[in-house]
Amino acid sequence: MKKKSKKNKMKNNVKKSKGKKAKSTKPLTKLAKPIKHLTKPEKIPINTGAMIFEGGSSLKNKTGAWRSSRPVIDKKRCISCGICLKFCPEGCIKYDKHKKADVNYDYCKGDGICARECPVKCIKMEKEEK
Numbered sequence: 001m002k003k004k005s006k007k008n009k010m011k012n013n014v015k016k017s018k019g020k021k022a023k024s025t026k027p028l029t030k031l032a033k034p035i036k037h038l039t040k041p042e043k044i045p046i047n048t049g050a051m052i053f054e055g056g057s058s059l060k061n062k063t064g065a066w067r068s069s070r071p072v073i074d075k076k077r078c079i080s081c082g083i084c085l086k087f088c089p090e091g092c093i094k095y096d097k098h099k100k101a102d103v104n105y106d107y108c109k110g111d112g113i114c115a116r117e118c119p120v121k122c123i124k125m126e127k128e129e130k
Contacts, residue, residue, distance in 0.1 A: 063090070067110025069125045075100040077122035084114035084123060 071093075078100045085093050085101065092107040093114060101123075103114075115123040 062106045064092075064104075064106045064108050067108060068128050069110045069112065070105060070108060070128050071103055071110070071112070071114050071123050072126050073101050073103065074122040074124070077120055079120055079122075081119060083117050083119060087113050087117045089113065 075098070080095065080099045080101070082095075085091075085095070089111065090107050090109060092104040093101050094104065096102040101114075110125070110128065112125045115121075115125050
């Protein structure tokens, strides 16, 4: 007597009909076996870390310690176009009294968007030194 191959076993469990997708003749519970170690829910401790739960709270949380590089602005080349102010996701770039861009490093995350968007390239990203 010949042993049935895996393909033959699969063919025996599936019924084909003309023009339609194949249907299984056995219930799904018999085809798929449950995984024993996943049947009971377990409580897994999750460390929430540095999650911010409410909007507008970045002024309470100084997030500048997260960065690895910082934007440095050449104020002589700055044309005060305001593009860096508009694109900064943290809103940490403001104009100083001479209408030149100035960065508040307490809140800057160092993503470099301001440097990429500056039309005159007066913002350079430098490695953060601690």
